[in-house]
Amino acid sequence: MSDRPNRPLSPATKLAQALRFLDEETGAIVPPIQPTATYARDGDYGLRQSYMYRRDSNQTTEQAEAIIADHEEATECMLFASGMSACTAVIDALEAGAHVVVPDVMYHGVLQQFQRCNAMGRLDVSFYRTGDLGDMARHCRHGQTRLVWVETPNNPDWDVTDIAAASEVAHKAGARLLTDCTGTPPCATRALSFGADISFHSATKYLNGHSDVTAGALSVRETGAFWDEIFERRKLTGTVLHSFDAWLLIRGMRTLMLRYERATQNALRIATHFESHPQVEAVLYPGLPSHPGHEVATRQTGGMYGGMLSIVVRGGEQAAIDVARFCGLFYPATSLGGVESLIEHRKTVSGEGFNVHPALLRLSIGIEDADDLIADLEQALTRAGG
Numbered sequence: 001m002s003d004r005p006n007r008p009l010s011p012a013t014k015l016a017q018a019l020r021f022l023d024e025e026t027g028a029i030v031p032p033i034q035p036t037a038t039y040a041r042d043g044d045y046g047l048r049q050s051y052m053y054r055r056d057s058n059q060t061t062e063q064a065e066a067i068i069a070d071h072e073e074a075t076e077c078m079l080f081a082s083g084m085s086a087c088t089a090v091i092d093a094l095e096a097g098a099h100v101v102v103p104d105v106m107y108h109g110v111l112q113q114f115q116r117c118n119a120m121g122r123l124d125v126s127f128y129r130t131g132d133l134g135d136m137a138r139h140c141r142h143g144q145t146r147l148v149w150v151e152t153p154n155n156p157d158w159d160v161t162d163i164a165a166a167s168e169v170a171h172k173a174g175a176r177l178l179t180d181c182t183g184t185p186p187c188a189t190r191a192l193s194f195g196a197d198i199s200f201h202s203a204t205k206y207l208n209g210h211s212d213v214t215a216g217a218l219s220v221r222e223t224g225a226f227w228d229e230i231f232e233r234r235k236l237t238g239t240v241l242h243s244f245d246a247w248l249l250i251r252g253m254r255t256l257m258l259r260y261e262r263a264t265q266n267a268l269r270i271a272t273h274f275e276s277h278p279q280v281e282a283v284l285y286p287g288l289p290s291h292p293g294h295e296v297a298t299r300q301t302g303g304m305y306g307g308m309l310s311i312v313v314r315g316g317e318q319a320a321i322d323v324a325r326f327c328g329l330f331y332p333a334t335s336l337g338g339v340e341s342l343i344e345h346r347k348t349v350s351g352e353g354f355n356v357h358p359a360l361l362r363l364s365i366g367i368e369d370a371d372d373l374i375a376d377l378e379q380a381l382t383r384a385g386g
């Protein structure tokens with residue numbers, strides 16, 4: 001007899017207990033790490049379980065996948081050694097010359113992959129104005145477009161795209177919709193429930209949350225030939241998430257809800273504080289009522305807007321670089337979604353060929369004290385302005 005309550009458990013409970021992990025043999029409540037690269041066959045020369053070799057998968061990685069699949073309300077999840085290897089597996093699984101529709105402003109690594117595939121003739125890529133569903137629809141070709149890519153909120157401007165409306169556009173053209181909602185993990189946005197076919201997250205970011213793992217997660221409700229092809233890509237290229245990293249990810253996800261809630265509270269305070277600051281031209285944060293995507297973001301995140309925001313500094317590019325240099329608490333580093341706050345001058349980091357405001361600073365707000373973070377930015381702005 002189970003002594004658990006009958007109602008479904010909340011995501012916070014399931015994450016905290018790593019889906020109620022318990023080793024029946026020893027009583028351990030923390031899973032072991034399975035580091036083996038190969039698996040011995042049994043006396044009949046058969047496989048003992050489904051595992052043969054590390055590149056297929058392993059037990060620790062599958063535990064992390066089960067937690068994410070449950071959290072995404074997906075049927076399956078696949079974990080990769082980085083967000084980029086997950087995105088690349090999707091791209092590689094498309095047939096040669098396939099037409100895809102992608103945003104013109106998005107995470108620079110993925111954009112670069114599409115630009116290269118387009119230049120090499122590997123894919124036929126159309127770029128739509130980020131967040132503009134009419135423009136997205138105009139670029140879709142009925143029966144030809146295979147994939148529509150949405151990043152929301154998108155890097156580094158944090159424009160918001162309506163996932164449900166985008167899925168209608170994609171499906172009308174007979175295409176799949178993939179969403180990259182790395183900035184708002186599933187505890188805020190469950191993209192599959194808004195109609196996305198594939199939900200991608202860089203698990204390097206909020207899901208792990210401690211800046212000590214790179215990982216990428218793909219989740220789906222409907223499996224099939226395309227999903228199988230993605231699995232083959234992962235196996236053939238050896239980009240499955242390593243078991244040590246999977247273990248760290250499992251540990252990190254136990255506190256996802258707490259970390260994300262705190263980051264959201266901090267970001268809202270910081271965004272509000274600097275919105276009317278004389279040295280700040282603009283604060284880009286979907287949690288601000290003045291943000292054009294605020295209403296859609298509220299619907300898609302349940303008010304959990306996350307810790308990502310950008311500020312455009314008055315005084316131009318050098319002033320922005322100076323603010324990043326002069327911060328003493330914010331680490332001047334790329335990445336996002338960790339417990340520690342980061343600041344980066346996006347133009348320096350993304351390089352040439354990306355449409356980014358030269359005075360834009362991207363902030364990943366962590367779980368520190370918000371007043372400490374505000375004071376750090378204040379002193380850096382004062383120094384850069386003087």
Ligand SMILES: *Cc1c(COP(=O)(O)O)cnc(C)c1O
Pocket residue numbers: 082083084085107109110151155180182183202203204205214215216336
């Ligand atoms: C970081 C990131 C990626 C790439 O993931 P990695 O884990 O760094 O390879 C893709 N999309 C977004 C929105 C990201 O923030």
